[in-house]
Amino acid sequence: MAQTDQGYSFSKFAGLDFYAEVNAATLDLAQIGKQRNIVDLSCGPGAISKQILERLEDAKHSVIYAIDHSAAALRDAKENIGERTDTAMKYMQGEVQNLSDLLVEKVDSVVYFNAIHYVPDKVALLTMIRDAIKPGGTFVFNSSFFKGAHPPETDLFARKWMMKSLRMLKRDYGLRATRADKTEARQQLTPEEYYELLREGGFEITAEEIHRIEVPIDGWYDISGFQDFIEGVMPGVPLEIARECLQKACKETWDEMGLETVPRNWMMVVASRA
Numbered sequence: 001m002a003q004t005d006q007g008y009s010f011s012k013f014a015g016l017d018f019y020a021e022v023n024a025a026t027l028d029l030a031q032i033g034k035q036r037n038i039v040d041l042s043c044g045p046g047a048i049s050k051q052i053l054e055r056l057e058d059a060k061h062s063v064i065y066a067i068d069h070s071a072a073a074l075r076d077a078k079e080n081i082g083e084r085t086d087t088a089m090k091y092m093q094g095e096v097q098n099l100s101d102l103l104v105e106k107v108d109s110v111v112y113f114n115a116i117h118y119v120p121d122k123v124a125l126l127t128m129i130r131d132a133i134k135p136g137g138t139f140v141f142n143s144s145f146f147k148g149a150h151p152p153e154t155d156l157f158a159r160k161w162m163m164k165s166l167r168m169l170k171r172d173y174g175l176r177a178t179r180a181d182k183t184e185a186r187q188q189l190t191p192e193e194y195y196e197l198l199r200e201g202g203f204e205i206t207a208e209e210i211h212r213i214e215v216p217i218d219g220w221y222d223i224s225g226f227q228d229f230i231e232g233v234m235p236g237v238p239l240e241i242a243r244e245c246l247q248k249a250c251k252e253t254w255d256e257m258g259l260e261t262v263p264r265n266w267m268m269v270v271a272s273r274a
């Protein structure tokens, strides 16, 4: 999703303070920094690799594998991270589903942030991740796309925002969202379903937390522009049109309700390879 469609970039969102904080909290939970060989899976524009680099206890002998299927994301990551002389950064283009083909040796840790919800076959994914990690190594992921991510008190904001967007779509473009199956990325699991899958996949859960994050307007505005979000809430509508309606409606709803932030829950899970 880094630059999924028409160049719409994830970099701006990845630079927001609340996003850096939630990812830092997840890295803290997994004590990332002690390990030497770390995969930043679906690395996007490199914000997570950058944080990992700052935490490495033995930077000189460490390797970070930054992997993403998007060439644009990897370009952004290289640019954001810059040349490193202290730590080996290896950028690799590929699908998470092919992780075992990408890595030649097992690693101490796989860090997988804000992307696990994209992969429909999580059993196969976890098997592959487990195979990539040394025994006793760490797998850590976080996500705000799970069942329970929206605190109930945010329903009113969500409802008003969506109603306004759909009205705008009809009034300004004569369009309606078509009823269609939600994209697979949006078929969300509960935290308990994730824990169960991990245990079945040969992991032991060592820490799990759900953080309530206060997301500012910039965060919601950017989320309204992401392709996978749009496909979930306005299926069948051309992306540019859907984005315009969702973003405009987001700002108007925000102002009408006099909001400062709207919270969203982030799930963080650390597991050890049995």
Ligand SMILES: C[S@@+](CC[C@H](N)C(=O)[O-])C[C@H]1O[C@@H](n2cnc3c(N)ncnc32)[C@H](O)[C@@H]1O
Residues within 6 Å of the ligand: 001, 002, 010, 014, 041, 042, 043, 044, 045, 046, 047, 048, 067, 068, 069, 070, 073, 094, 095, 096, 097, 112, 113, 114, 115, 118
């Ligand atoms: C929301 S961004 C998260 C980026 C980064 N992990 C972070 O937390 O800031 C999701 C990333 O997953 C990548 N991605 C999605 N599906 C993928 C797949 N099947 N294989 C590899 N990368 C994938 C996208 O290209 C995008 O860069």
